[in-house]
Amino acid sequence: MIISVASGKGGTGKTTVATNLAVSLDEQVQFLDCDVEEPNAHLFLKPRMEHKETIWAPVPQVDEERCTLCGKCAEICQFKAIVVIGETVLPFHELCHSCGGCVEVCPEKAITETGRELGVVERGHRNGIRFIHGLLRVGEAMSPPLIKKVRSYAGPESITIIDAPPGTSCPVIAAMNGVDFVLLVTEPTPFGLYDLELAVGAVRTLGIPHGLVINRSDIGDDRVRMYAKEEKIPVLMEIPFDRAIAETYSIGRLMVEEMPHWKEKFRNLYKDIAQLAKGK
Ligand code: SF4
Numbered sequence: 271m272i273i274s275v276a277s278g279k280g281g282t283g284k285t286t287v288a289t290n291l292a293v294s295l296d297e298q299v300q301f302l303d304c305d306v307e308e309p310n311a312h313l314f315l316k317p318r319m320e321h322k323e324t325i326w327a328p329v330p331q332v333d334e335e336r337c338t339l340c341g342k343c344a345e346i347c348q349f350k351a352i353v354v355i356g357e358t359v360l361p362f363h364e365l366c367h368s369c370g371g372c373v374e375v376c377p378e379k380a381i382t383e384t385g386r387e388l389g390v391v392e393r394g395h396r397n398g399i400r401f402i403h404g405l406l407r408v409g410e411a412m413s414p415p416l417i418k419k420v421r422s423y424a425g426p427e428s429i430t431i432i433d434a435p436p437g438t439s440c441p442v443i444a445a446m447n448g449v450d451f452v453l454l455v456t457e458p459t460p461f462g463l464y465d466l467e468l469a470v471g472a473v474r475t476l477g478i479p480h481g482l483v484i485n486r487s488d489i490g491d492d493r494v495r496m497y498a499k500e501e502k503i504p505v506l507m508e509i510p511f512d513r514a515i516a517e518t519y520s521i522g523r524l525m526v527e528e529m530p531h532w533k534e535k536f537r538n539l540y541k542d543i544a545q546l547a548k549g550k
Pocket residue numbers: 329330346347348349350351352361365366367368369370371372373
């Protein structure tokens with residue numbers, strides 16, 4: 271069972287839900303923090319890190335001695351990441367999507383691959399939970415390859431919980447693709463509703479069963495609930511706006527540790543998810 275915990279916008283409590291769900295379950299769990307631009311699940315789960323690996327993306331480098339300036343590499347590149355300017359061929363590594371097309375088409379075998387650092391992947395454990403996260407290099411714009419690398423370390427544990435990046439663009443798709451269930455965390459505000467609608471559109475395009483958690487459920491208005499009802503999206507949990515929960519979060523602690531009655535609620539949340547995922 272692979273569950274991706276996602277949200278249309280940041281700051282909705284996605285990591286709170288994902289981490290508390292992970293520690294509430296009795297089954298073997300692995301936790302993948304794929305919010306690689308701003309990973310913070312480790313602040314709550316506090317895993318003991320055992321491995322750290324720098325991840326590189328292959329990018330082209332040109333041997334000017336062999337290059338005849340034919341322009342075939344620039345023609346095939348869809349991202350304008352390699353161009354012929356005057357008497358030279360210039361690769362722009364930050365724009366490169368590492369497709370290898372230019373290497374393939376070069377008739378002179380003048381292009382080889384070098385590496386652009388994407389970031390690091392760290393792996394560790396916390397009380398039986400296997401933990402993996404990625405940290406995108408500052409200034410790096412392309413997070414999907416790093417997210418895919420984090421996911422490639424998923425082991426045979428029975429339950430995988432993915433903390434997905436916020437939004438609805440390529441990074442979140444990389445964190446949702448192929449999962450069994452997407453748990454969308456939102457808040458009952460106009461901004462929350464707007465971003466939720468976009469997120470639901472993305473999940474439906476991928477054809478993944480999904481449900482909602484409404485965080486800070488007693489602020490704002492009823493439009494998120496009305497939308498969920500109209501669209502037949504099950505609301506699986508509501509978390510009220512509670513000072514004690516906010517304080518727990520602010521000191522890097524988990525709700526289920528400080529307020530044990532939440533543990534049962536998160537277990538029930540998992541049961542509902544398992545039921546809905548089974549019916550897919
Ligand atoms: S590897 Fe692909 S994206 Fe990168 S420069 Fe070559 S053709 Fe363009």
